[in-house]
Amino acid sequence: MSRICIFITFMSVMLVNSEQNTPIVVTTWNFVNSTITAWNILKQGGYSLDAIERGTSICEEQQCDGTVGFGGSPDEDGETTLDALIMDGRTMNVGAVGALRRIKRAASVARHVLEHTKHSILVGELATQFAEQMGFYEESLTTPDSKRLWLRWYYRNHCQPNFWMDVTPDPGKFCGPYSKLENFGHKSDNWIPMKINRFNHDTIGMVAIDRKGDVAAGTSTNGAKFKIPGRIGDSPIPGAGAYADNAVGGATATGDGDIMLRFLPSFLAVEEMRRGATPTQAARTAINRVATHYPDFMGAVIALNIDGVYGAACHGLGDEPFPFVVQDITMNKYKIETVNCSWPLH
Numbered sequence: 480m481s482r483i484c485i486f487i488t489f490m491s492v493m494l495v496n497s498e499q500n501t502p503i504v505v506t507t508w509n510f511v512n513s514t515i516t517a518w519n520i521l522k523q524g525g526y527s528l529d530a531i532e533r534g535t536s537i538c539e540e541q542q543c544d545g546t547v548g549f550g551g552s553p554d555e556d557g558e559t560t561l562d563a564l565i566m567d568g569r570t571m572n573v574g575a576v577g578a579l580r581r582i583k584r585a586a587s588v589a590r591h592v593l594e595h596t597k598h599s600i601l602v603g604e605l606a607t608q609f610a611e612q613m614g615f616y617e618e619s620l621t622t623p624d625s626k627r628l629w630l631r632w633y634y635r636n637h638c639q640p641n642f643w644m645d646v647t648p649d650p651g652k653f654c655g656p657y658s659k660l661e662n663f664g665h666k667s668d669n670w671i672p673m674k675i676n677r678f679n680h681d682t683i684g685m686v687a688i689d690r691k692g693d694v695a696a697g698t699s700t701n702g703a704k705f706k707i708p709g710r711i712g713d714s715p716i717p718g719a720g721a722y723a724d725n726a727v728g729g730a731t732a733t734g735d736g737d738i739m740l741r742f743l744p745s746f747l748a749v750e751e752m753r754r755g756a757t758p759t760q761a762a763r764t765a766i767n768r769v770a771t772h773y774p775d776f777m778g779a780v781i782a783l784n785i786d787g788v789y790g791a792a793c794h795g796l797g798d799e800p801f802p803f804v805v806q807d808i809t810m811n812k813y814k815i816e817t818v819n820c821s822w823p824l825h
């Protein structure tokens with residue numbers, strides 16, 4: 480009898496502890512307004528999917544760092560296009576858009592793909608047509624800032640940097656149009672990392688758990704500056720930019736998307752937590768997997784388990800730590816956490 484009592488007491492302590500940190504939201508970089516917006520929904524008992532959609536949308540409206548939303552990261556033609564993802568860990572349903580043109584609210588269009596179609600990802604001009612059918616309106620995503628950025632890149636910097644390889648004329652000196660070189664080296668021999676920092680290569684990524692324990696994750700970005708038109712990165716790819724599973728938790732990634740998406744780091748982090756890893760270990764494993772193959776890549780992963788425990792790892796930011804924002808039920812205000820990229824391997 481007493482043993483049962485002790486057991487029941489123990490169980491209830493465990494339950495109280497595990498519920499203590501949720502609801503919770505984690506957000507990449509310093510995007511505090513998104514965290515506040517998401518938190519206001521979560522603390523009122525709102526749905527994690529709503530918190531993610533509204534949180535990422537605020538960043539689109541406020542053009543966070545110029546790397547999210549309209550008027551940033553023009554492509555080679557000077558056009559801004561948007562990528563966004565939203566994932567529901569309760570249903571394992573995904574909605575995403577890639578290279579979305581002339582529609583500002585990419586995160587909300589992604590939510591419409593999730594809720595009003597049986598598809599998961601829509602891209603380009605045809606995603607714009609879908610958005611219009613759903614009641615979104617078309618407008619230019621170009622601003623005086625993005626136009627100036629593009630003009631400087633094209634005329635003053637002769638299209639440097641760019642993402643071309645093994646083409647002629649030499650993309651290291653000249654603008655296109657290019658044609659392919661017939662005799663070229665192996666790609667791995669030629670891969671040179673772009674000079675990357677948070678102002679030319681990042682994303683808002685968020686993971687949230689609501690009061691019911693439903694996990695959701697999402698991303699939004701305007702992609703890489705001066706990308707080849709049509710390019711999408713890791714952000715709209717489920718398992719790469721973000722992943723969520725109610726049984727385990729969620730994760731999100733930011734950084735050199737062209738490289739990171741090859742390793743599905745958000746999926747890997749969630750799977751590591753499923754196998755018993757702590758969120759910090761899980762994030763490190765995901766970062767390590769990429770670094771094994773691309774020692775110069777820049778990126779970060781945040782992992783959050785269903786108990787509201789979070790961890791992060793980063794790589795290639797130099798001496799800069801990676802910042803991320805957290806708010807959970809135990810905090811009166813959001814908190815900016817940082818993680819050093821020079822953590823010991825294994």
Ligand SMILES: *[C@@H]1O[C@H](CO)[C@@H](O)[C@H](O)[C@H]1NC(C)=O
Nearest residue numbers: 509510511512541542543544
């Ligand atoms: C946060 O939002 C306020 C207005 O609500 C704005 O003044 C401020 O610049 C925003 N912060 C960032 C980092 O965008």
Ligand SMILES: *[C@@H]1O[C@H](CO)[C@@H](O)[C@H](O)[C@H]1NC(C)=O
Nearest residue numbers: 798799800817818819820821
């Ligand atoms: C991170 O690294 C810097 C030096 O690069 C050091 O001063 C700081 O204490 C480190 N922070 C943590 C939390 O390890």
